[in-house]
Amino acid sequence: MASIRTARVLAAVSALPLAAALFAGVAAADNGAIADNGSSANAGVAGVVGSGVGHNNSGNSATTQQNAVGNGASNQSNTAQVKGSAWTAIQQGNDNVAIHFTQLW
DSSP: OHHHHHHHHHHHHHHHHHHHHHHHOOOOOOOOOTTTTTTOOOOOOOOSOOOTTTOTTTTTOOOOOOOSSSSSSSOOOOOOOSSOSOOOOOOOOOOOOOOOOOOOO
């Protein structure tokens, strides 16, 4: 009986390096520099500033954070909020509004 237990322990111990090798992984990020079109990595930061959360918000607060980065990136949001009204009709369609930014100076 002891020899079977010993054999099981030895089998389990000898399998540990294989299990460690199988569960170990490496993750890497690439900016696509070797791609044919010369793709580039883009990074963006979005912040929730002036949302009223944590200050005087009269018991209701809604915050939406969005970010779109890169060539041809787009973002769409369909949110609405009302403060201080019992019954309010809000017409929320699915129309897109394009906002174009330009350098002023």
